[in-house]
Amino acid sequence: MAATPTSVDQVREGLQSVGYLPGESTALVAYLATRLGKPVLVEGPAGVGKTELAKALARYLDRRLVRLQCYEGLDEAKALYEWNYRKQLLRIQAEAADTGWDRVQDDIFGEEFLLERPLMTAIASPEPVVLLIDEIDKTDQEFEAMLLEVLSDFQISIPELGPVAAKTTPVVLLTSNNSRELTEALKRRCLYLWLDYPSVEQELEIVRLHTPDLSEQVARKLVEVVHMVRELDLKKPPSIAESIDWARALLLLGADDIDERLFRETMSVIVKHRTDLDIVAERVGVRLGPGPASGVGTQAA
Amino acid sequence: MAPRLPDPGPPGISARLIELGEALRSEGVAVGTSELLDAFAALEEVPWTKPDVVREALAATLAKSPEDRRVFELVFERFFFRAAEAAAVRAGIKEGAVGTEAGGSGEGEPAPGDRDIDLDALRRQIAEALREGDESAMRDLARLAIAAFGRQGTGSGVVGVDVQRIRRQLGLRSEPQPDLPPEDPRRDGLPRDALRRFEQILRRELERGQIERTEQLPASRPLNELDRALPTGPLQDLAAVHRVVAQLRRRLATQGMEARGRRRHAHVDVRRTMRASLQTGGVPVDLRFRPRRPRRPELFVLCDVSTSVTSASVFFLSVLHALHDTFRKMRSFVFIERISEVTDVFERERDFEAVSQAISRDAGVADISGYTDYGRVWSEFRDAVADELHPRATVIVLGDARTNGRDPRADVFGEIASLAGRTFWLNPEPRLYWNYGDSVIAVYEQHCEAFECWTTTQLEDFVKALTKPMTV
Numbered sequence: 197m198a199a200t201p202t203s204v205d206q207v208r209e210g211l212q213s214v215g216y217l218p219g220e221s222t223a224l225v226a227y228l229a230t231r232l233g234k235p236v237l238v239e240g241p242a243g244v245g246k247t248e249l250a251k252a253l254a255r256y257l258d259r260r261l262v263r264l265q266c267y268e269g270l271d272e273a274k275a276l277y278e279w280n281y282r283k284q285l286l287r288i289q290a291e292a293a294d295t296g297w298d299r300v301q302d303d304i305f306g307e308e309f310l311l312e313r314p315l316m317t318a319i320a321s322p323e324p325v326v327l328l329i330d331e332i333d334k335t336d337q338e339f340e341a342m343l344l345e346v347l348s349d350f351q352i353s354i355p356e357l358g359p360v361a362a363k364t365t366p367v368v369l370l371t372s373n374n375s376r377e378l379t380e381a382l383k384r385r386c387l388y389l390w391l392d393y394p395s396v397e398q399e400l401e402i403v404r405l406h407t408p409d410l411s412e413q414v415a416r417k418l419v420e421v422v423h424m425v426r427e428l429d430l431k432k433p434p435s436i437a438e439s440i441d442w443a444r445a446l447l448l449l450g451a452d453d454i455d456e457r458l459f460r461e462t463m464s465v466i467v468k469h470r471t472d473l474d475i476v477a478e479r480v481g482v483r484l485g486p487g488p489a490s491g492v493g494t495q496a497a
Numbered sequence: 498m499a500p501r502l503p504d505p506g507p508p509g510i511s512a513r514l515i516e517l518g519e520a521l522r523s524e525g526v527a528v529g530t531s532e533l534l535d536a537f538a539a540l541e542e543v544p545w546t547k548p549d550v551v552r553e554a555l556a557a558t559l560a561k562s563p564e565d566r567r568v569f570e571l572v573f574e575r576f577f578f579r580a581a582e583a584a585a586v587r588a589g590i591k592e593g594a595v596g597t598e599a600g601g602s603g604e605g606e607p608a609p610g611d612r613d614i615d616l617d618a619l620r621r622q623i624a625e626a627l628r629e630g631d632e633s634a635m636r637d638l639a640r641l642a643i644a645a646f647g648r649q650g651t652g653s654g655v656v657g658v659d660v661q662r663i664r665r666q667l668g669l670r671s672e673p674q675p676d677l678p679p680e681d682p683r684r685d686g687l688p689r690d691a692l693r694r695f696e697q698i699l700r701r702e703l704e705r706g707q708i709e710r711t712e713q714l715p716a717s718r719p720l721n722e723l724d725r726a727l728p729t730g731p732l733q734d735l736a737a738v739h740r741v742v743a744q745l746r747r748r749l750a751t752q753g754m755e756a757r758g759r760r761r762h763a764h765v766d767v768r769r770t771m772r773a774s775l776q777t778g779g780v781p782v783d784l785r786f787r788p789r790r791p792r793r794p795e796l797f798v799l800c801d802v803s804t805s806v807t808s809a810s811v812f813f814l815s816v817l818h819a820l821h822d823t824f825r826k827m828r829s830f831v832f833i834e835r836i837s838e839v840t841d842v843f844e845r846e847r848d849f850e851a852v853s854q855a856i857s858r859d860a861g862v863a864d865i866s867g868y869t870d871y872g873r874v875w876s877e878f879r880d881a882v883a884d885e886l887h888p889r890a891t892v893i894v895l896g897d898a899r900t901n902g903r904d905p906r907a908d909v910f911g912e913i914a915s916l917a918g919r920t921f922w923l924n925p926e927p928r929l930y931w932n933y934g935d936s937v938i939a940v941y942e943q944h945c946e947a948f949e950c951w952t953t954t955q956l957e958d959f960v961k962a963l964t965k966p967m968t969v
Contacts, residue, residue, distance in 0.1 A: 204543065204550060221553045224543070228557060231542040234535065237561070268825070273768075281771045285779055304775065376822055377739065383561040384531055387539075390563055431845070 200230050207256075216245070216252030217394075217402050225389040226253060235347050235368035237332075237383060240391035243435020246371040249391075250328040253367060260321070262366075263328045264314035266335045272342060276352055277316040280309045305356040315346055316360070324364035332382075333372040340382050347385045394436065396423055402436060407443040417454050418443055422466060424480050434466035442466050511537070513580055518559070520576050526565045532558055578701060619645060620667050627669065627691040635691075639698040642667060643706070660699045669695070738812075738953055742819035745960045795889060796820065796827035797882060797917070801896030802856070803833040803869045812925070812951060813895045814856065818849050828882065831856060832896075834870045836877045869899065871937075872906035879913055886916035894922045894945070898931075898938040907940040920945035923959065 201207045207230070208223035218226065226249070229236045238246045254261035264275060284304040291300055312320065318327040332340070346352060350362035370386065372378060394402065400419045404412070419439065426433045434442075442465040451458055460477060467476050514536060518528045535558040543554045552573060560569035619641060626634040642663055669687055769785035777783070798820060800813050817829055821843040829843060830836045839856055846852045886892075892913060898905075914920040924931065924938060928949045931938045938947055948959045 220549065221557070224550060224553045225557045228539050228542060228554060232535070232538050239563070279772060281768065281775070284775055285771065288775060288779055380527060384529055386561070387535070387557045388561040388566075389557060390566060429851075 201227060203227070210256040211252050214252050214255040215405060216248060216256075217398065217405060218249070219391075219394065219398065222249065222389060222391065225387055228387055229367055229369075230257070232387070233365040233367075235370060235386045236389055237378070237386035238369055238371045238389045238391055239374050241393065241433070242373055243433075243437060244391045244393055245436050246369075246391055247328065247330055248437075250326055250330075250369040250371075253369070254326040257324075257326065257367065259367070260323065260325045261328060262314050262318040262321070262325050263330060266329065266331045266333075266339070268334055268336065270335050270339055273313070275313050275315050275339070275342075276346075277313055277354065278311045279305075280311045284309050307357075310354075310357075315343075316352060318366045318368075319346065319350060319352055319362045320360060321366075322363055325366045327366045327368045329368065329370045331373060332370045333374065333376045333378065337379060340379050344381055344385065347382070393423075393426060393433075396420060399423075399436065399439060403439055403443045406440045407447050410443050410447050411452065414446060414451060414454065415443060418446065421454060421459070421480060425466060425476055428475055428479055430467070430472045430475065431469045432467075432472065438466045513577075514540075514555075516580075517555075517573070517576050520572050521559060521569065524568050524572055526560060526568055526572075528559055574697075578704075582705065616645060623667055623695070624669065624687060627687045627695055630688070630691050630694075632694070635695050636698055636702075639695065639702050643699065643702055659703050660696055663699060664692075664696060738815045738956065739819040739822060741953055741956045741960055742816065742823050745820075745823070795885075795887075795891070796824050797886070797890060797892045798827065798829040799836065799874070799878060799892070799894045799896070800829065800831045801833070801869060801894075802831045811853070813923075814853050815849060816895065816923075816956065818843065818852055828885075830878065830881075832869070832874045834868065834873065836874050836881070838881070868901040868903075869896070870903050871896075871898070871900050872904045872909070875906050875909040875913060879909055883913075883916065886913065888918040890917045892917045892920045892945075894920070894941075895925075895950075896922070897924055897926050897936065898922070898941055899935045900937050902935055905937045905940050907937075907944070910941055911944040914944035921959070922947040923950035923956075924948065925951040 201210060204224050204227045207227040208218055211218045211223065211226065225236055228234070238249065240246055250263075251261060253259075287304050287309070288300060310316070314327070318325050329343070332343075347368065350365060351359045353359045370382075393399075396416075396419055399422070400416055403410070403415050403419055407415070410418075422434050422439045422442070442462065445462055445465050446454070446458075449458075449462070459480070463473065463476060467473050515533065518533050518536075521528045536555050539554040539558050540551065543550045545551065555573070556566060556569050560566040619638070623635075623638045623642065626638055669692060764787040766785050766787045770781050770783070773783045773785050774781040798817060800810075800817055802810050802813075817839075820827060821829065828838065828840045830838050842855045843852060846855060922938065922941060922945050924947055926936070926949070930936065931947075941947065946962070948955070948962065950956055950959055
C-alpha cells in the first residue's frame, strides 16, 4: 500500500478499500493529516465512526495503530512512560558491590528499564504508526497541557535520558464527544474535523458495504427508519455501527421487509434505553404500518 | 456613499487569505497566526481548481468548532464573493460582454433570447435541478429565472423582496403540492436544503447585478445574530458566560491553599520512594510524598426560577450550564417554593436549549403558588446537603431575595453559610432596588457576599472579586 498518498482521491479510494466510506471532508482532512504531519481533532456525536476512522487509516496506510484511551485521572505515568523500578532494583542487587556506581547509574536509566506507555510507543516506534487518542474530552485540562509537547514537536522529555524525538511522524487522531470544551492551545495545534451522521445515501452505501447480501430494498428502508429514529429526541440516538448490526440481524432473520411487528421485535438492536424504546415504538413503529408497507417515503420527516 | 472602491490592498492570494483571517476574527473566530500558517500549508497540498476542496481545507485549519464552522461558511461565501466582485468592478468587467449562453444577459438590455424563455419549462427545469441537488445547473437557472421574472416589472431594488417574489412565481415549495400533474417534480415537495441553496444563489446573482449597475460594493456589515443562527438563544452570549466561568474555576481551585496545614495528609508515594532509594542502594532513606494536588473545588448552586426573576433566569441558566461544563464536582438546584435538584439534567445534556427545556418540563419544582419561599428553601437545602458541606465547599445563590412577605429564615441561611467555606449571592436586580419592597437581601448579606449580577461584565466583576484573600 502507498507510503504517503499523493491526492485526496487516493485517500478516499484507499479508505473505501478497507471498508470505510469517508465523506468529502473526511477524506480531505485525512489526506492533509498525512501530508502536513499535523494531528487531527475529530469531533462529533457518539457513533459516527470517529474511532473507526483511525482504525481504517491504520489499515489503509498499513501502519500499526497505537491507542490511548482517555479517562478521568489519566496521568503521565499511564500515558507517556514509567521507570520499571522493580527491574532497576533487581539490577542493582544482582550487580552488588563490585560494580562502580557510575556504571550502574548509566545502566539502570537505559531504555531497557523504561516501560513504554502508548504515547511513548508511538513516538519511539521505528515504523510510522497511527496514534489514536480516544475521548480526549474525558481527561483533565492538565493532561491536555501535557499533550502539547507531544503533539507539536513529537517529542517527549525524559529527565534522565533527555528528549526522545520521534523517528517517524505518526498520524495522530484525537477524538472528542464534545462533552467539554477543549482548550484553545490544543485546538490550535490540530486540524479540525467535524463528523456528523451521514446522509441517507451515504449510510445506505455503508450498510451495503458491510452486509452485501441484504437486499437493496430492505437496506434502504432500514436506513430510512434509522434516520427517522435519529430525528426523535432520544437519550442515545442509534450509531452507524448499530445500523450495521441491525442489518446483520435482519439478514440472519431472513427478513424481506421491515414491518411494524419485525421492527418492534428487533428495535432493541438500535435503541438501548427503556424510555427511548417507548418513544420509538410509539412514533416510528406505527408509521411502518402492520402489513407489507406501501412506502416509507419520508426523508424529511 | 462615495463611488469609491475599497483599497485593493496588496495583490495575491496570500493577502486575500490574511484578509479572510481578519474577517473571521472580526466575527469572533479565534484565528491565530499558527492557524493561518496551517492554512497556507494545507493549500499547498490540495488542487486549486476545486472550490469545495479549497474551502474544506481552509475550514479544517481555521474553524475549530461547529459554531466556528458555521460562521466560517458564512464569512467565506461573503468574503470571496466580495473579493471577486471588487476585482471585477476594478477591471470593469461586465457579464454581458462575456456573452454566455442563453440568459447570460443578467442585466442591462435584454438579450434577444429572453422573450423566448418558456416559463413552464423553466419552472420544471429548476424544480428538477433542486431535486437532483445539481449546483451548477441551479446557478445557470437562477440567472435565467432572474432574467425571466425579475425584470418583467421592475425589480423592487431590495434583494430579499426580489428573491421571495421570484421564488413564489416559480411555485417552489417544500410542501407537497398535490394539485400539480403527477409528472411535475414539484408535486412531492422539494428538498428544503436545496431550496435554501437556490435562494442563496438567487440572492448572489441579484446582488451581483446590483453591483454591476452601481459599480460599487455595498458597505460590508458584520453578521448579525440571525445570520449566525446560533442554536441557543439566551440574551447573553453563552460563549462569553462560559469564558468567564472558566476563570471562576481557576480562582476557586487555588483559593485557600495557603490556609491548609503543611503535610497534614501527606501520603508516602511508594513508587517514587523506591526510585529515590536507588541512590542509596535500595534503602529507602529519603521518603517521597505524593504531591499535594489542589483539590477540586466543590460547588453548590441554588438558582431561583420563579416568575419574579423570569428575565434573568435565562442568564442564570446559562451560568449554571457553564458551571457544569467547567466543574466536575458540583450539585445544582433550582427553586421556587421548594428546591429540586437538577444536577443530572445538566450532566445528561450538553445542549443549552435541551437543558432549559428539560428543566422547565420535568425539573419537578413544586410550584404551588409560584412565589418563592426562601425559608422553606433553606431548610430543604440544609437537609439535603448538610453532610456534604465543608470548609472547601462554595455555595452560590442566584436569586432576587424577594420573600413575598414570608419569613426569610436568615438563621438557617447563616447555618448553611457557616458550614460552607464561602457563600456568594448573585442578585439580578440593580443594587438600587435592594431592600425595597419585599427584598430582604440585607439580612442574608450578613452571612454572605452579595453581588449585583445580570450581565457577563458583572459576572466578570464577581470572578475578580473572588481573588480577594479569604477572610475566614
